[in-house]
Structure formats: C-alpha cells, structure tokens
Amino acid sequence: MSNISMSRPTRPFVRPQIGSISLAVFGAIYLITFTNRTFFTRAYGYFDSHLALAAFALGLTCLFAAFTIAVSVKYLLKPVLILMIFSAASASWFMDSFGTVIDVDMIRNAAQTTPSEAGHLVTPTYLLHMTIFGLIPALLVCMLRVEHRNFLSKVRWNLTAIIPLVLVALACGVSSARSIASVTRLHKDLILTLNPFLPIGSAVAFTLASEADRNIVARPLGTDAKLTASPSSGKPRVLVIVTGETARAENFSLGGYGRETNPELGKRDITYFSQTSSCGTATAVSVPCMFSNLTRHGYSHRAALANENLLDVFGHAGIRTEWWDNNTGSKAVADRTSYRSFSDANDPRYCKDHECLDDGMVAELDQWLSNVTTDSVLVLHQLGSHGPAYYQRYTPEFERFTPECMTGELGICDRQAVVNTYDNSILYTDHILASVIDILKARQDKIAPSMIYMSDHGESLGENGLYLHGAPYIIAPSQQTHVPFVLWQGSEMKASVDASCLSKRAHGEASHDNLFHTALGIMAVKTSVYKPDLDVLAACRKTQGSANS
Ligand SMILES: [Zn+2]
Incomplete structure (x- = not known):
C-alpha cells in the first residue's frame, strides 16, 4: 500500500x-x-x-x-x-x-x-x-x-x-x-x-x-527676434541660467535667515531679489512656466507645450543655447535645444545610481566657456535640495549644521535635524552658484558674462505637518512659493545698469514671470514678445531701450 x-x-x-x-x-x-x-x-x-x-x-x-x-x-x-x-x-x-x-x-x-x-x-x-x-x-x-x-x-x-x-x-x-x-x-x-x-x-x-x-506641436514664438547690440568690447554675451531645485527663500541668509547659509554668495557682487514668488510648487509646473512668456496666471501645461519658449526665441535671434540637466529632464523646455544629461552620463566621480552632485556640471563649465565664440545661453538644471534625501545633496565639507537626518523618511527624524540637513544642501547650492560666478568672472577677458539663479519652488520642512512640496498653489504655504532669485553680472554688463536703481528694484516684488523678459533684456534681443515692464533690469538700464525697445 x-x-x-x-x-x-x-x-x-x-x-x-x-x-x-x-x-x-x-x-x-x-x-x-x-x-x-x-x-x-x-x-x-x-x-x-x-x-x-x-x-x-x-x-x-x-x-x-x-x-x-x-x-x-x-x-x-x-x-x-x-x-x-x-x-x-x-x-x-x-x-x-x-x-x-x-x-x-x-x-x-x-x-x-x-x-x-x-x-x-x-x-x-x-x-x-x-x-x-x-x-x-x-x-x-x-x-x-x-x-x-x-x-x-x-x-x-x-x-x-x-x-x-x-x-x-x-x-x-x-x-x-x-x-x-x-x-x-x-x-x-x-x-x-x-x-x-x-x-x-x-x-x-x-x-x-x-x-x-501627445500630438501638440509648439507654435513659433518671437520669430522676429534679433540681436540689437553687442557690448562695446565686442565680446560675446554669455548668460548662464541656473534653475532650481527646491531652494526656499526662507532659508537663504541673503534674505535674512538667521543662519549663515550663503557664506560664498554673500562675498560675491550679486543682487538678491528678496520678494520672489514661483509659478508653481513642483518642477513639472515651474520649469516650463518660468521659461514661457505665459506668466503664472496664463500658464497651463498644455499652453506651455503649444508654444515655443525663451530658448526658442534666443534661437530665432541666432544665439546659441544649451541645456545641461542634472535633474529629471527639461520638462519639454529644451525639446528644440541642444541637451546634455549629467544624470544619464552617471559619472562615478559625482554620481551614484544616476543621482549626481551639481559639481559635475560646474566641472565642465570652464571647458564649455573656452569654446564660446558667439552670444550664448546655457541653462544648468540642478538637483539642488531635492528631497526627501537632503543628506545626499552635498559633500562632507558642507556637513556644517548637525545633527543631520540621514534618511529620506523625514517623519522619523527630529524636525531640527531635517532643517539642518536641508540647510547643508542650501550651503552646497551657495557654493555651486559662487563657483559658477567665479568661473564666469575669470573668463571676462573673452566674454561678457551674466548669471541668473532662480529656484523652481520652495519646500515645506514640517511647518503645520507639511513636508516636501507640490501643494496646490491656492493653498500652498509661502515656504513652497517664496523662492530665491540671484543676479550676477560681469563688469561690462554691470556698467550698463544703475546700481542704486537695481538695489531698490531688488527689494520689490519679482516672480518667475520675470525670467523670460529679463533674460531677453540681458542678451539684448529685440522682439515683439519682450515686455520691458517684466524685465527687472529695464528701468535701471543706463542706455534705456537701446536693446529692446
Ligand atoms: Zn523642483
């Protein structure tokens, strides 16, 4: 059996x-x-x-x-x-x-x-x-x-x-x-x-x-764009736009934060626009919005896809444009622009599992500048303070505020540790921006440089139980919408602007709506889509309207 x-x-x-x-x-x-x-x-x-x-x-x-x-x-x-x-x-x-x-x-x-x-x-x-x-x-x-x-x-x-x-x-x-x-x-x-x-x-x-x-094709924008003037020296204008990520104005000492989080920018000759608001509270909204001419009130995801943007207008004016990405892509802004992904390249000196420190982009900047012979605009889309793993956004020398929160699970860390870690990531961005300025400054014999830095949105760090970002704008706390905006101009570009006028303007309201027009103004592009009232420099230019009227 x-x-x-x-x-x-x-x-x-x-x-x-x-x-x-x-x-x-x-x-x-x-x-x-x-x-x-x-x-x-x-x-x-x-x-x-x-x-x-x-x-x-x-x-x-x-x-x-x-x-x-x-x-x-x-x-x-x-x-x-x-x-x-x-x-x-x-x-x-x-x-x-x-x-x-x-x-x-x-x-x-x-x-x-x-x-x-x-x-x-x-x-x-x-x-x-x-x-x-x-x-x-x-x-x-x-x-x-x-x-x-x-x-x-x-x-x-x-x-x-x-x-x-x-x-x-x-x-x-x-x-x-x-x-x-x-x-x-x-x-x-x-x-x-x-x-x-x-x-x-x-x-x-x-x-x-x-x-x-899926089937939307961008309508041409600013096809009448042309360069109106070269700097008196005849050097090519170079504008570096550093975009985002997740930096909130509340934690910038340039804007009055109690901690020294901008030790390097504080020593540079920059203008800080202290009252700047973002277009959205998330990358997928803010990035296409700030490079469009739609303004926050006119912006929609579809409208941005259906229209060309700032980089296209530069292209129409004959300016060389390039987008370097150390984030999650250009959100269709660079669809018609030369594009280079640093996270895809995954360089082991700066990257781990396709997440890279922003230093990787800065390390390539001087080489790129050495090849510039015409007016050029370069966008650096950084990883900045992207959460929740703030502790992975900086190198050991920026571990200045301790104890840190060494996990992405923010809820299990003490709130102060979360803030410390976030502040260290801001210190790192401060260093990145100062490095970009120093590299541009060192090249002034060959180029007329400027840099604009705008964060794409802010971040909640536990205020009222909120973390991260992406709150609907109508209910978003100021921590998510009040963003840092820094302008640096090389000596030649600075000489064309009234310094006391600019320092007054910097205390007034600014927003992502200003990026499109301010960048066109800096690059002296004349086009019917340029609005001087949205260019933060327009009212302070010594040679009023010579470039853009
Ligand atoms: Zn973002």
Whole structure:
C-alpha cells in the first residue's frame, strides 16, 4: 500500500462566502475609516459643530457605500475594490506622512520622476504601511467567494440598498448644508485629501490629458527676434541660467535667515531679489512656466507645450543655447535645444545610481566657456535640495549644521535635524552658484558674462505637518512659493545698469514671470514678445531701450 493511499484525505480549503452588497459595504467602510486619517483630522479642525461634522461623515460614508454597491457586479467588484484599496493605501501614506495632495500636477510630477528619486520615497515604513493597509485587505477580498444574484434580482437588491443610502446622504447634507458649504469653500484642501476618489480621479485626468498632449506641436514664438547690440568690447554675451531645485527663500541668509547659509554668495557682487514668488510648487509646473512668456496666471501645461519658449526665441535671434540637466529632464523646455544629461552620463566621480552632485556640471563649465565664440545661453538644471534625501545633496565639507537626518523618511527624524540637513544642501547650492560666478568672472577677458539663479519652488520642512512640496498653489504655504532669485553680472554688463536703481528694484516684488523678459533684456534681443515692464533690469538700464525697445 502506498503512503499516499494511507494518508488521511485533506479537507479542501473552503473560501468564506459573502454577499456582493455586504462586501461592497465593508469595502466602503474600510476605505473611509482606515485610509482617510488626514481628511478627518482636517475636517475635525475645520468644522465648528460636531453635529455637522458627524452628518458630513455619515453622508460621505453612505455615498461611498452607494458607489461600491453600484459596482458590485460579477468580475467588476473585486478589481474595483482592490484598485481602490491600493490607491487609498499609497495616497494615505503620502498624505499622512508629508501632507501631500495627490492632484493632477502631483501625478504628472510622479510620472516624470526618475527611479532613483522615487526610490527615496519607498522606505521600509512605506512598505510596511502598504502591506498592512493595501496587501492584506486586498488578499482578503481575493480570498472571499462572492455570492452574486442573477441580473434582475441584483438590480432590484442593489437599488433597494442604494436609494436609502443616497437619501440618508442627502438628508445629512441638507441638515448641515450651511456648515458643509462654508467649510468646503474656505478649506479647499479638505476635499483634495479624500481617499481614494481624488487620487484615482487625478490619475484618470492625467492619463486623458497626456493622450491629448501627445500630438501638440509648439507654435513659433518671437520669430522676429534679433540681436540689437553687442557690448562695446565686442565680446560675446554669455548668460548662464541656473534653475532650481527646491531652494526656499526662507532659508537663504541673503534674505535674512538667521543662519549663515550663503557664506560664498554673500562675498560675491550679486543682487538678491528678496520678494520672489514661483509659478508653481513642483518642477513639472515651474520649469516650463518660468521659461514661457505665459506668466503664472496664463500658464497651463498644455499652453506651455503649444508654444515655443525663451530658448526658442534666443534661437530665432541666432544665439546659441544649451541645456545641461542634472535633474529629471527639461520638462519639454529644451525639446528644440541642444541637451546634455549629467544624470544619464552617471559619472562615478559625482554620481551614484544616476543621482549626481551639481559639481559635475560646474566641472565642465570652464571647458564649455573656452569654446564660446558667439552670444550664448546655457541653462544648468540642478538637483539642488531635492528631497526627501537632503543628506545626499552635498559633500562632507558642507556637513556644517548637525545633527543631520540621514534618511529620506523625514517623519522619523527630529524636525531640527531635517532643517539642518536641508540647510547643508542650501550651503552646497551657495557654493555651486559662487563657483559658477567665479568661473564666469575669470573668463571676462573673452566674454561678457551674466548669471541668473532662480529656484523652481520652495519646500515645506514640517511647518503645520507639511513636508516636501507640490501643494496646490491656492493653498500652498509661502515656504513652497517664496523662492530665491540671484543676479550676477560681469563688469561690462554691470556698467550698463544703475546700481542704486537695481538695489531698490531688488527689494520689490519679482516672480518667475520675470525670467523670460529679463533674460531677453540681458542678451539684448529685440522682439515683439519682450515686455520691458517684466524685465527687472529695464528701468535701471543706463542706455534705456537701446536693446529692446
Ligand atoms: Zn523642483
């Protein structure tokens, strides 16, 4: 007799059974209860009346359940629930840990990020969170055997459940209409944190928009552009535009920060525009916006794609342009410009896993300048202070503020350690900018140089529980929108500007809207798309309008 025939027959695993409506209701209750901590914490703070808050919560739960019951159809219910569970689990982690809102711009930012950048966010705690709130509930849903009625009976039973739920939701809404209307109007961030509908809705909107964006061809801009004047010396004008990353004005000692974070720039002859606001709160918005002539109010992702930008206008004027990238790409700004990626090159002297220190670009600058014979514009898109792994953004000599936060998991570090680490990354950017200035200055015998530095957006470092950036502009704190803007001009370019006028202008308001026109002004490009009132130097030029009027 074989062993097999002797063994006791094993009972087959019996999958627990559940009715489709019951599973739909349990799913809805799970999602609203376990993945909406940020939403309800904020709601608790915003509602004056606990009764109104209770009505709001009950109404929402009824609507959640009505939705899941509506999709409780065979072959649909489980995939929909699993998608909602994973989306809600992931979104709730970022909302609860960093205060992040998952809107269309945030999805676009995530889609354009590099694997190494994204890798900093996939921490052990994130994986644990995903296991507890995503994987385990999803496996439970998979394991259940769902009883479905026949079609007509299902329609009847589902409607019998959905109609009262919607009526209860309506009654809750009507009973507290005034409170709910005033809270949602005053606190637009609240509804943006509702899981998982907002993240899924944003992902769908992003996918549809990306499909439509695919065939957009940029309309020509400033095709009438031409150079109006050379410097009296006849040397080629060279403008280096250093763009971003994630530096906030609040932590620049040039703007009054209590710590010395700009020891090197402070010793250079620069102009610091202390009241500068960004166009967006994320790279994917700010970078295309600042190189466009759309202004913050006229900017949209599609409009930027549909129109040429500053670099194209320079091209029309016969100026050589080049984009060096140590970030996540030019966001289509350099689509028609000579482009070089430093992170793709992955030079082991500066890079690890395609993440590179900005020194790599600076090291090549002098060589590049030695080949300049005509008017040229070079953009350096730096990695700057990109979070959350601030500790990887600088070399050991910039470990001046300690203790540091040596992880991307900012929530487990002391807040002061997060600020220390971020400030060290600002020190490093200070060094990068001063180095660019020194290299340009040393070449003044051959070129007439200038440098503009503008950060693309700021960063939250735990103020009001917020970290990182990307908050919708309407609710974004100043830490994310108040950015540093530095101008340096070589002796020849500086001589054409009234110094006291410029120093007064530097205390006034400035923004990303100024980059397009200020850069055209510096390069003496005459074009119908140039607006002198948006050029921060226009009113201070000694030879008024000689270049651009
Ligand atoms: Zn950025």
